[in-house]
Amino acid sequence: MAKPIHIALDVMGGDAGAEMVLPGAELALLRHPDIRFLLYGNERVVLPLLDKYPRLRDASTFFHCDVAVAMDAKPSQALRQGRWRSSMWRAIEAVKTGDADVAVSAGNTGALMAMSKFCLRTMANIERPAIAAIWPTVRGESVVLDVGATIGADAQQLIDFAILGGAMARALFGVQKPTVGLLNIGVEEVKGLEEVRTAGRIMKEVPFRSFSYAGFVEGDDLGKGTVDVVVTEGFAGNIALKTAEGTAKQIGGYLKSAMQRTWMAKLGYLLAKGAFDRLREKMDPRKVNGGVFLGLNGVVIKSHGGTDAEGFASAIALAHGMVRNELIHKIAQDLVHYHRGRYVVPSDNSEGDE
Amino acid sequence: MAKPIHIALDVMGGDAGAEMVLPGAELALLRHPDIRFLLYGNERVVLPLLDKYPRLRDASTFFHCDVAVAMDAKPSQALRQGRWRSSMWRAIEAVKTGDADVAVSAGNTGALMAMSKFCLRTMANIERPAIAAIWPTVRGESVVLDVGATIGADAQQLIDFAILGGAMARALFGVQKPTVGLLNIGVEEVKGLEEVRTAGRIMKEVPFRSFSYAGFVEGDDLGKGTVDVVVTEGFAGNIALKTAEGTAKQIGGYLKSAMQRTWMAKLGYLLAKGAFDRLREKMDPRKVNGGVFLGLNGVVIKSHGGTDAEGFASAIALAHGMVRNELIHKIAQDLVHYHRGRYVVPSDNSEGDE
Incomplete structure (x- = not known):
């Protein structure tokens, strides 16, 4: 042993x-x-x-x-x-x-x-620790940090988060060189926070051994699993995490009430119960319980x-x-x-x- | 006419x-x-x-x-x-x-x-315009702004957003005095951005005629419909919006593949098709299409x-x-x-x- x-x-x-x-x-x-x-x-x-x-x-x-x-x-x-x-x-x-x-x-x-x-x-x-969450995606799981240890982050701190998250992804997923994306917003006019832009520029130039930088990602890339590690400061990260949890709960609620509305739906639910159980398991927040202080x-x-x-x-x-x-x-x-x-x-x- | x-x-x-x-x-x-x-x-x-x-x-x-x-x-x-x-x-x-x-x-x-x-x-x-989105909630709909017109907002701009969003909620929902919440993060230690705290303090003191201030809300309050209007700056707002859209898509995908896995699930799906159609309609992003420039x-x-x-x-x-x-x-x-x-x-x- x-x-x-x-x-x-x-x-x-x-x-x-x-x-x-x-x-x-x-x-x-x-x-x-x-x-x-x-x-x-x-x-x-x-x-x-x-x-x-x-x-x-x-x-x-x-x-x-x-x-x-x-x-x-x-x-x-x-x-x-x-x-x-x-x-x-x-x-x-x-x-x-x-x-x-x-x-x-x-x-x-x-x-x-x-x-x-x-x-x-x-x-x-x-300089500052981060809290990393494991995010279920259609491709498997990603690491998302910071989800609320501190608010705001300058470019250097975002790069630190990328290194921390990259190491966690290697430990968690067993990949050699995880992909890292910076969470940003896609509206052309604004193109994201100055700190995020600066961090992106540096990460493009510096050859990191431990991860490969994949550029900016947006909120909807979280669920898609576009990258192994999503880096953001703690305010936006915490809001994204709670918004996703809230949306999953909301849809679960819709689904439950839809399946109780008619006897046909109820019967259908019984027949498809195995499938619903799998879905429930997939959406079970207990399975990805644990924020890692990095x-x-x-x-x-x-x-x-x-x-x-x-x-x-x-x-x-x-x-x-x-x-x-x-x-x-x-x-x-x-x-x-x-x-x-x-x-x-x-x-x-x-x-x-x- | x-x-x-x-x-x-x-x-x-x-x-x-x-x-x-x-x-x-x-x-x-x-x-x-x-x-x-x-x-x-x-x-x-x-x-x-x-x-x-x-x-x-x-x-x-x-x-x-x-x-x-x-x-x-x-x-x-x-x-x-x-x-x-x-x-x-x-x-x-x-x-x-x-x-x-x-x-x-x-x-x-x-x-x-x-x-x-x-x-x-x-x-x-x-000083600055905002983009307001209509957010489907378990209680109906809420107005969320700014979802990406500009990044960052000082306390006065957040208060402006509350006034703009409050007026839109009155026009949209026909309520006399909509409730307004400030999007924040709940981790005790940090208690949110300075600007958000200041805006909250002012909104508590000033008696607004056009809305009632309901305090801080978190990411999971968006789907719950805790308030009629959620106010935030455009970076976090855009990320919240896209994260919710991505999560809904992700769960829709899980559901679809779960219902195709076995013949029992397929049969159940057929029987409950009416319920699924209602659910699909409820989650249909086309129904809440339209960002309002305010x-x-x-x-x-x-x-x-x-x-x-x-x-x-x-x-x-x-x-x-x-x-x-x-x-x-x-x-x-x-x-x-x-x-x-x-x-x-x-x-x-x-x-x-x-």
């Missing part, structure tokens, strides 16, 4: 907390028996529940924490009250100390990002707060894959290569490659 | 040009016999075709134009080559002279906006370039409704009220209302 992968879990995070996290971890363990868990939470809550999952208990080490970060706590408040002692902090800290390879939490996004930045710090040459000295995965055990198991599986495929190592390599390449004297083409 | 409504058509605009515009106009005329058309296009192309639609011919006046703006022309190029003489320019100019009440074109968006701004100019106290001294409607006659008829119907319901008059009134209100001495509450 391969070397075990140590995953730190904030057991108190999420709308349902331990009641959702523990069965989720049990499910993930069944699928990936090489996981060892570090569980952080309140002993009064966690230990009685853990007894129900003997397999999980055997694969875990439990650490008691007095504090749980509230789902609606402000990041500054969470940092003040929960640093050093909350289950969220300690799960992240385990990544810093090397006790864990990755941390997963379904807690408050703002607090998780603030603590992750404070504890793990950004990687050398990366650009920090360690990987932290944010699960949806309202997910169930199945969804949380997906977030753990994602964490598992990111470690197995050496995400951080890939990012570090790409950054070294890019930054070394940048300082090479332009006339000397033989340098800067390994 | 009510006073006829005069609609200027750029017959050369759109991927299929006159072949799509003329049958579209014929359809619209059947539904709204009070329309009189002003047709602008090349006589060699338009006149032979027009003979096929005698009813349309009788309700139209034709004007020959030498120049047709290319679908891929740059706005500056279109302005240079097509001013005064292109079918697009002359349709817009007819609104300026008062010969037409509104202009409709399926031509190049950038060129249409550049010419509309140049010819009609922005209304007093409005903030100019006159209304111009942009139809999708790739639409068919049915879609173009929808754009004409939208134009018809905007004139019938006195959109420009409503906007002008609201602007006067808002700007008068702004200069009232705060202690004197009896002034500034009509």
